Amino acid sequence: MKRQAENSTTPGNNHTGLAPHPKERDDMVQGAREFKPTSSGGPDEIAQLRIAYARAGGPHGTMSTASVDPARLPVLDKLGARLQFERTGTRLYDALISKLDAYGSFEGGPSRAQLLEIREQEFAHALLAQELIRGLGGDPTMVTPCASLQATASRGIVNVLVDPRTSLIDCLETILVAELADQDSWAALARSAEALGDAGMAAKITQAQQTELQHLKKVRGWLEAADRLRAKAATEVH
Amino acid sequence: MGLDLLRDHGTPIERQRFDWKELVQEPISKLDTDALTRVRIILMNGIESEANRFGHAAARLFPALQRPLAVIRRIEQHQQTLVNWLLPADQTPLETTIGYEQVAIEVTASVASAEPDPYMAAIFRFGLLEDFDHMYRFAALMDRTEGKDAAALLQGYTDILPGRPTTIEHRHPLDDLRSPYDRRRADVLSKLHALTIMAGENQTHDYYMTIGPMFADPTARLLYAEIASIEEQHVTQYESLIDPRESALEKWLLHEACEAYNYWSCVESEDDRRIRAVWERMLEYELGHVQAVARLFEDHERRDAEQVLDRVIREPIRYVSHRDFVRGVLRAEVNLGADGPELIDRARDHEPERTRRYRAELNAEIQPSNIAAAGWTWQPGGELAGRETGKRSDASAVKPEQGAKS
Numbered sequence: 307m308k309r310q311a312e313n314s315t316t317p318g319n320n321h322t323g324l325a326p327h328p329k330e331r332d333d334m335v336q337g338a339r340e341f342k343p344t345s346s347g348g349p350d351e352i353a354q355l356r357i358a359y360a361r362a363g364g365p366h367g368t369m370s371t372a373s374v375d376p377a378r379l380p381v382l383d384k385l386g387a388r389l390q391f392e393r394t395g396t397r398l399y400d401a402l403i404s405k406l407d408a409y410g411s412f413e414g415g416p417s418r419a420q421l422l423e424i425r426e427q428e429f430a431h432a433l434l435a436q437e438l439i440r441g442l443g444g445d446p447t448m449v450t451p452c453a454s455l456q457a458t459a460s461r462g463i464v465n466v467l468v469d470p471r472t473s474l475i476d477c478l479e480t481i482l483v484a485e486l487a488d489q490d491s492w493a494a495l496a497r498s499a500e501a502l503g504d505a506g507m508a509a510k511i512t513q514a515q516q517t518e519l520q521h522l523k524k525v526r527g528w529l530e531a532a533d534r535l536r537a538k539a540a541t542e543v544h
Numbered sequence: 545m546g547l548d549l550l551r552d553h554g555t556p557i558e559r560q561r562f563d564w565k566e567l568v569q570e571p572i573s574k575l576d577t578d579a580l581t582r583v584r585i586i587l588m589n590g591i592e593s594e595a596n597r598f599g600h601a602a603a604r605l606f607p608a609l610q611r612p613l614a615v616i617r618r619i620e621q622h623q624q625t626l627v628n629w630l631l632p633a634d635q636t637p638l639e640t641t642i643g644y645e646q647v648a649i650e651v652t653a654s655v656a657s658a659e660p661d662p663y664m665a666a667i668f669r670f671g672l673l674e675d676f677d678h679m680y681r682f683a684a685l686m687d688r689t690e691g692k693d694a695a696a697l698l699q700g701y702t703d704i705l706p707g708r709p710t711t712i713e714h715r716h717p718l719d720d721l722r723s724p725y726d727r728r729r730a731d732v733l734s735k736l737h738a739l740t741i742m743a744g745e746n747q748t749h750d751y752y753m754t755i756g757p758m759f760a761d762p763t764a765r766l767l768y769a770e771i772a773s774i775e776e777q778h779v780t781q782y783e784s785l786i787d788p789r790e791s792a793l794e795k796w797l798l799h800e801a802c803e804a805y806n807y808w809s810c811v812e813s814e815d816d817r818r819i820r821a822v823w824e825r826m827l828e829y830e831l832g833h834v835q836a837v838a839r840l841f842e843d844h845e846r847r848d849a850e851q852v853l854d855r856v857i858r859e860p861i862r863y864v865s866h867r868d869f870v871r872g873v874l875r876a877e878v879n880l881g882a883d884g885p886e887l888i889d890r891a892r893d894h895e896p897e898r899t900r901r902y903r904a905e906l907n908a909e910i911q912p913s914n915i916a917a918a919g920w921t922w923q924p925g926g927e928l929a930g931r932e933t934g935k936r937s938d939a940s941a942v943k944p945e946q947g948a949k950s
Contacts, residue, residue, distance in 0.1 A: 363570040422938065464689070
């Protein structure tokens with residue numbers, strides 16, 4: 307089985323830095339001095355183009371025209387986002403369980419049962435979001451604009467989790483990003499639900515947020531343990 | 545109304561110009577745009593991609609054509625840019641893949657149902673069922689690795705069901721070569737159909753070969769490798785339908801006609817006004833290319849271009865759901881295989897030994913498409929939309945919460 311702390315503590319063959327190649331670095335710097343830019347201006351040119359395209363274009367997506375009370379659309383947009391995020395989160399924990407099965411855990415790290423439990427809670431949250439959307443007369447198969455944005459923002463997280471070269475610790479560091487965003491997003495949803503005056507729905511959402519808060523605490527705890535492990539491993543190497 | 549390829553003159557080549565701002569327009573919305581608009585964009589990128597591929601190959605073989613090819617090919621490259629850059633950045637490579645397979649299913653179904661030559665129609669149906677299975681495998685991959693439902697992209701037009709299983713689509717190269725149409729007797733529509741589907745499959749192959757290594761998940765990397773191999777088979781199959789005795793200029797003329805035919809089909813079916821204006825402009829440009837190449841054809845070959853483009857086209861590609869047609873083909877023809885250029889019933893006839901050996905070797909250790917979709921059935925929202933289907937088989941191991949270890 308691979309060592310958990312190997313990536314960051316074991317000297318290897320990283321080729322990216324210029325320090326081992328001082329002559330080449332100096333040659334490149336000299337070249338950059340000799341051959342000047344052929345267009346004037348700076349990063350603002352890119353900013354100007356972004357602004358022009360932003361002003362000329364439409365939104366990346368909208369809600370459906372199906373007959374739902376418009377007052378419910380902001381909550382449905384956010385619920386759609388939770389639904390997609392929790393489904394993807396369920397698959398992320400599937401991938402995390404594979405990491406644990408491949409690498410094993412570490413002292414103070416997660417047990418398989420703990421990861422499985424979070425996975426099932428993410429899945430339960432997806433089912434909850436689905437049920438709440440239906441309850442508001444929405445369509446849970448619709449990808450809402452907020453769901454689409456969060457999926458785009460999460461792509462890198464998925465890529466780290468499913469890459470066979472990343473360790474359980476690498477993946478815990480990455481899933482922390484997802485848990486932070488998820489916790490805050492449930493909190494934002496709770497505020498929107500309260501504005502609708504639906505106490506039952508708000509209570510369910512707040513409960514989900516509390517469970518997500520527990521996920522966050524657990525992941526943080528495992529990462530603290532991982533840091534201790536890495537510090538110890540680095541001392542052993544030297 | 546029909547398409548009169550030699551009498552609709554289009555835009556003269558010297559007036560066909562672009563600037564960067566025209567080439568890079570606002571993309572479509574992944575959420576708000578009709579799926580068939582995405583299908584048209586993807587296919588037209590493939591059609592223009594084939595124009596570029598053919599143009600370069602011809603220039604390398606026929607020095608006399610280099611200059612006119614260079615001029616028209618540059619315009620086509622810019623047309624391709626304009627069209628392909630209509631796809632949005634938030635459409636991931638896997639989501640775009642779902643779009644590519646929707647093209648392969650709906651466009652091939654349209655072509656197969658309109659094809660006048662029974663043998664060619666059978667070959668189109670044969671390929672259709674294989675791309676149909678790819679859709680199912682990629683949709684399963686999307687659900688199982690990202691928790692996303694491919695139906696959000698397909699918008700109800702296209703089914704997500706197993707077709708001819710991808711694992712048995714692997715055939716020896718000699719069992720992918722088909723019999724070509726006869727250039728002197730074939731209906732011009734058959735020629736345009738073959739070029740259209742060949743172009744679509746070739747761009748699909750090239751796209752999967754480009755994006756396959758960008759995936760991190762081993763199952764995804766394997767699945768793209770496996771399906772790209774089938775797309776190579778499909779390019780082999782469809783290009784072999786085209787009569788190799790056509791001269792280079794005859795082929796060039798048919799390529800330009802195929803591009804015009806496809807833009808015309810897009811104009812006929814597009815509801816999005818902004819995108820429709822793109823198709824109309826591109827159609828005018830392609831008709832201009834047809835005129836230019838027809839003149840070259842007549843000058844070089846001392847033949848009338850009407851011998852090749854001999855009738856008004858009245859059968860556009862139909863951009864609709866072909867669900868019933870595809871289901872019928874699935875029920876009747878899923879067991880087909882190939883022995884050289886002929887299709888055989890695998891339940892009755894043995895496939896050639898060369899194909900059985902080739903397939904057994906490839907599938908010896910891993911069958912990626914089986915892994916991606918093991919036990920998977922599509923349902924609205926995906927596997928995680930159901931309380932039972934979304935549960936892990938080892939979920940019973942979950943114990944009551946005991947708090948974090950650390």
